[in-house]
Amino acid sequence: LAKTTQPISMDSYEGQEVNITCSHNNIATNDYITWYQQFPSQGPRFIIQGYKTKVTNEVASLFIPADRKSSTLSLPRVSLSDTAVYYCLVGGGAGANNLFFGTGTRLTVIP
Amino acid sequence: NAGVTQTPKFQVLKTGQSMTLQCAQDMNHEYMSWYRQDPGMGLRLIHYSVGAGITDQGEVPNGYNVSRSTTEDFPLRLLSAAPSQTSVYFCASSSYPTGGAGELFFGEGSRLTVL
Numbered sequence: 001l002a003k004t005t006q007p008i009s010m011d012s013y014e015g016q017e018v019n020i021t022c023s024h025n026n027i028a029t030n031d032y033i034t035w036y037q038q039f040p041s042q043g044p045r046f047i048i049q050g051y052k053t054k055v056t057n058e059v060a061s062l063f064i065p066a067d068r069k070s071s072t073l074s075l076p077r078v079s080l081s082d083t084a085v086y087y088c089l090v091g092g093g094a095g096a097n098n099l100f101f102g103t104g105t106r107l108t109v110i111p
Numbered sequence: 112n113a114g115v116t117q118t119p120k121f122q123v124l125k126t127g128q129s130m131t132l133q134c135a136q137d138m139n140h141e142y143m144s145w146y147r148q149d150p151g152m153g154l155r156l157i158h159y160s161v162g163a164g165i166t167d168q169g170e171v172p173n174g175y176n177v178s179r180s181t182t183e184d185f186p187l188r189l190l191s192a193a194p195s196q197t198s199v200y201f202c203a204s205s206s207y208p209t210g211g212a213g214e215l216f217f218g219e220g221s222r223l224t225v226l
Contacts, residue, residue, distance in 0.1 A: 042220070044201070046214040087153065099144070100156060101146070102153055
């Protein structure tokens with residue numbers, strides 16, 4: 001089962017691009033990589049998911065190298081409302097029905 | 112659209128009491144799961160289910176029971192509450208059988224305090 005490692009916290013100024021990296025050395029062949037955002041007193045919310053290379057949606061990009069042992073969530077031009085905890089989740093491959101979140105990265109956006 | 116609904120939102124128990132946290136989803140999702148969230152520990156999987164009648168243990172199952180008699184409901188039971196079970200509990204569901212491919216939809220959480 002793939003476990004994940006992320007930085008505990010990061011600070012960034014408004015308007016900057018933020019990159020959060022997650023390590024998952026034991027990722028299985030069929031596992032997906034998913035990122036979630038969580039605000040205080042709320043449940044996590046899906047941001048983006050990928051399997052390999054690069055995925056982009058309206059709020060973020062996800063970069064996955066060829067060996068898939070890490071991934072990087074990229075948030076362009078962050079605003080104060082992006083202050084939250086970001087979780088990397090690896091799993092979902094065939095036969096892997098249990099999913100493990102890491103401890104998350106607390107991103108603080110500074111005015 | 113209700114999505115994933117958890118009740119109660121807040122609960123205070125005394126050590127040794129039992130209770131059930133309710134979780135219901137209206138999206139016809141096969142996969143449902145329960146997580147607990149403690150400060151500095153992230154989310155830890157308690158139990159999960161890939162369909163009615165099928166449940167399995169996650170990372171921290173001790174002290175909790177689950178059942179899945181219908182697709183919609185996935186209650187979490189604490190048989191004899193302990194202070195170590197003080198936490199925020201989240202229920203989640205997904206349309207994908209394995210839960211990992213695709214989006215997990217989370218409830219708003221249930222904050223439990225055991226005295």
